[in-house]
Amino acid sequence: MKWIFSILLLLSFSSQATPLVIRLADDSSITLSYDQISQEIPANSFTTKLPWYKEPKSYKGMRVTDLMSYLDKETSSISAVSFIALNDYAATSNINDILKYEPIIAYMIDEKKMKVRNKGPYWLVFNVDKYPEIGNDVFYTQMVWQIDEVIIHSNP
Template sequence: MSFQAASSPLIVQTGEQEPSALSYTEMVEKFAQTTLKTKLPWFEEEQTFTGIKVTDLLKFYKIEDVTSVSFLALNDYTATTKIEDIYSYEPIIAYEINREKIKVRDKGPYWLIFNLKKYPELDNIDFHAQMVWQINKITIHSKHDSTKT
């Protein structure tokens, strides 16, 4: 495993509980891998992304009444996705692009990806803005917590 993979945990905050950290290895071992091919506005050609579905992450943490999920990047950029869109479009938290671990300089270690090829209606600025790259923290919001988006 590379130094980057070992040193880049994904922090998950669920309501008022203590944050937990998921390593790359844990993501690969504990979750089903999902691979999709799509064209994104940042590339000229289609790319193949591998990662885990956000819906699988929500099932793993067993949070009820989820309203939205926020994704925070290394540069403090944050975007929030409504739970309806997460279930309708099943975005993934990608950790590989074209079968290679995503490096920080290439928008890694984790990148929220919507499948614009499968759902062309998402190919607009609102959904582009939600595709946070260099994710280092995810906050799961529910009706029962007091954290704000």
């Protein structure tokens, strides 16, 4: 009986263990669960080759712009978005690049839910096959993995 309880506890923890905190310019925050993100925000998928893998991988997630729409935030009022990793690594993408290159906050890789050990639970990914001009260190350093927090910066 104890092992059944342990398994149920582990399963409930793993389903709750991937929240994403969104911090807004007014200092408020919203916490989204994996289920909210994967079920309520439109998904986008693409396959691209990134320097961290030998072969192209398929990524599925929400466009950053779809997240803004979900939050009722007009992109015209946003200057940039910062992505913070579990280890506190952070990078900021300006809104013009987000609009032009349509990065996603991926939560699946090759049709599997991303785990922390595989750059999850969330990873900002740009499609460098579609936009080869961004296949460089400037954009690679923006591709934060193990994201647990997103900060939306408003125009001054």
